[in-house]
Amino acid sequence: MKEKRTVFITGTQEIxxxxxxxxxxxxxxxxxxxxxxxxxGEFVERVQVRKALENIRxxxxxxxxxxxxxxxxKTKYERRxxxxxxxxxxxDSVEHVxxxxxxxxxxEEIFKEFEKEKLSVRNLRDFENKLNIKKPSYDYERRSQIILKYAEEMKCKWYEDDKLKEFVLESIKHENILPTPLSMRDFAGATTNVKKEKEIIIKLEEKSNETAKAFTREIENMTNDKILFLSFPFISRYFEIPFVKAMYEDLVRELGLKEVWNxxxxxxxxxxxxxNIKNKYIEFxxxxxxxxxxxxxxxHNIYNELFIKILDKLSERDESAIHIALFIRDNFDILPENSRHELLLQLxxxxxxxQAIILALAENCHKISANLRNExxxxxxxxGVIRKLNVEDCSEEFECGDARIDKIPLSYYFENQEHTKAxxxxxxxxxxxxxxxxxYEKKSYGYNELFLDIxxxxxxxxxxxxxxxKLILGIMFYDKFDFISGYIFDNKELxxxxxxxxxxxxxTVEDPLYGTFHKIVLVNENKNNKESVIETIRDSI
Structure with a gap:
């Protein structure tokens, strides 16, 4: 600012x-x-701001x-x-005084629109200072300082409790929890009298969601070609640039989008x-x-219709169909029921x-009609059908013929599912x-492990x-785990x-109660060298 004397501070909403x-x-x-x-702040005020800027002398x-x-x-480009x-x-007039x-x-989106429309070919970017959540303007350390400063200024009661303070700081390590200074300020203001962890969790989610909704308002003001482009990293972070380019151009034609950018x-x-561009892939x-x-x-119904057409088109291609199946698994509830079911049948x-469809169905089995599920x-x-264990199963009998397992009731497994990480x-x-x-999902010597218990x-x-x-293999490959490990009894067929x-x-190990066990491992060789992983984990499984 001292050098240029005019500075454009641009950035993401709430940053x-x-x-x-x-x-x-x-x-x-x-x-x-x-x-x-x-x-x-208001439209009438911005009209006056524009007049004042034009008459800055x-x-x-x-x-x-x-x-x-x-x-x-404020939310979209207001041309003058x-x-x-x-x-x-x-x-120039500023430089002369x-x-x-x-x-x-x-x-930032609005500034880019203005820069595109300005008549001069000179570049305003030399005068721009960006603040956005992509850059490390607000990394974890900086965000920690901001949230604690607001909590201290507003005399938040949780700030006086070391455990609750640590819980808040641990929570914001996730980048989508209170990602902006405004969301942190609003959180502190809403928790001045909060002394319970459950209430803090509610407010963390509430204020973080408000930020996401603010970004939604920014995106909804974009043209359809821009929304189409952003739909690709939304669906998957593993689409390569040439594939996205080809599909973007195809969809622009098929959807009949007008006045689009290449x-x-x-x-x-x-x-x-x-x-970001990472190893040829486009990601947010x-x-x-x-x-x-x-x-x-x-x-928004309009985007809903556009997006379903995008999913339908991508599901036709083998290189993208898997990503559509995984997207359905992770976003089952936000897709319209009829469209979701048609996509599942097609995939x-x-x-x-x-395997990807098995994952989607197993996670959401109770949300699908019996006829469709069976089909x-x-x-x-x-x-059969694969599903999560539910509370109604607790009264059922399950016997496999091995006394070591048969003595454990189904209610035990259900409790594990509800109250542990099982x-x-x-x-x-x-x-x-x-x-x-x-x-169980856990860490072992820096690797992401699926431990097969029963x-x-x-x-x-x-x-x-x-x-x-087949289900657990799908989880390993699609959720990027490094290996599956576990113990099995000494049974030839097994x-x-x-x-x-x-x-x-x-x-192979001998146990005084259960007899002979074998340690087993399956390495995700798409991610790791098999021999290297086995050598590292041999003593830790």
Whole structure:
């Protein structure tokens, strides 16, 4: 600012543009300057801000610092030809007056619109200072300082409790929890009298969601071609740039979108803002943008219709169909029921999608009609349906013929599922639980591990356990776990079953109560070197 004397502070909604501008006014005021803040919170005020900026020469005098708030618009670009024509004359006039400084704030999307429309070819970016959640302007350390400062100023009662304070700081390690200074300020203001963890959790979620909804309002003002582009990283972070380009161009034609930008123009528009490029893949620069698109999908029928057409088109292609199946699994509730079911039926015809569809169905089995559920599972596994264990199962009997397992009631597994980090699934066939699996997600020597605790089939039933192994294999590959590990009894058929799908026995142990056990492991070789992982974990399984 000292060098250029005019600065455009741009950035994401709620990121602290106004706070930064006012802080600069205060600093200059303390150093003897006369500050003036020309507010632009409301539309009528912004009209006056634009007029004042066009006639800035009347305001310029040595020893003065001026702040023009959001002259180009608040939520969408508000065009004024005078500014588009005269912006460089305005900047030059500041340079011609000694010891005067000008601050202009704008949301980044709106500033980019203004820069695109301005008549001069000179680049305003040399005068721009960006604040956004992509850059480390507000990394974890900085956010920790801000939340504690607000809590102290507002005399939050949780701030006086070391455990609650640590809980809040641990919570904001997740980037989508209170991602902006404004969300942190609002959280502190809403928790001044809070002394219970449960109430803090509610307010953390509430204020974080408000930020995502604010980003939704920014996105909903975009043109359809931009929303189409952002739909790709929303669906998956594993679409390569050439694939996105080809599909973008196809969908622009098929959807009949008018007055659209070509792919390269849209790509460059978002490249330094809402997206990152990582190993040829396009991903969001911050998870809050993904949350914003979820709200857009829930709240806006127009985008809903556009998005379903995008999903339908992508589900036709083998290279993207798997990603659609996984998207349905993780976002089951936000998709319209009819469209969701049609997509599942379409995807179930593709062999490449079978494991991903099994995951989607197992997670959301209770939300699907019995007829559709049976139709889908009949295409994917030999018999039965896979689902999570539920409370009604607790009164059922389950015997596999091994006394070591039969003594454990189903209620034990259900309690584990509800109150620990255990994942418990079963295969149900003809109203009977025919097989059961319990596993845990954990860290081992820096690796992400799925620990296979129990897998058993009801006495006299065969073939069901393999369906559950197919489920856990899908979880490992699609959720990017490094390996599956566990113990199995010394049973020839059991050993052969595990070895047939790629498990290795890496050690045999004797237990005084249960007899001979084998340590088994299956490494995700898409991510890791098999021998290296086995050597590292051999003593820790």
């Amino acid at each position: 602290g543009k106004t706070y930064t501008a006012v802080m600069l006014l205060w600093i200059y005021y303390k150093n003897g300057y006369e500050p003036k803040w020309i507010k632009g 009347k305001e310029l005098k040595p020893g003065c610092v001026l702040y023009f708030e959001d002259p180009f618009g 030809e005078g500014l588009e024509r005269e912006i460089w004359a305005i900047i 000694k010891d005067v400084y000008v601050i202009i704030t704008s949301r 792919f390269d123009t849209v790509f460059n528009w978002f490249k330094d803002d809402k997206i 620069s911050h998870s809050s943008y993904s949350e914003a698109l979820k709200y857009l999908l829930i709240e 179930s015809e593709k062999k490449v999608c079978s 889908l599972f009949s295409k994917l596994i030999k018999k 994942k418990v699934y079963c295969v149900e066939d003809k109203d009977k639980i025919c097989s059961l699996i319990q596993f 897998i058993a089939s009801s006495q006299g039933e065969t073939g069901y356990a393999q369906s559950l192994l 050993i052969e079953m595990y070895q047939s799908i790629g498990f290795n026995i890496i050690e």
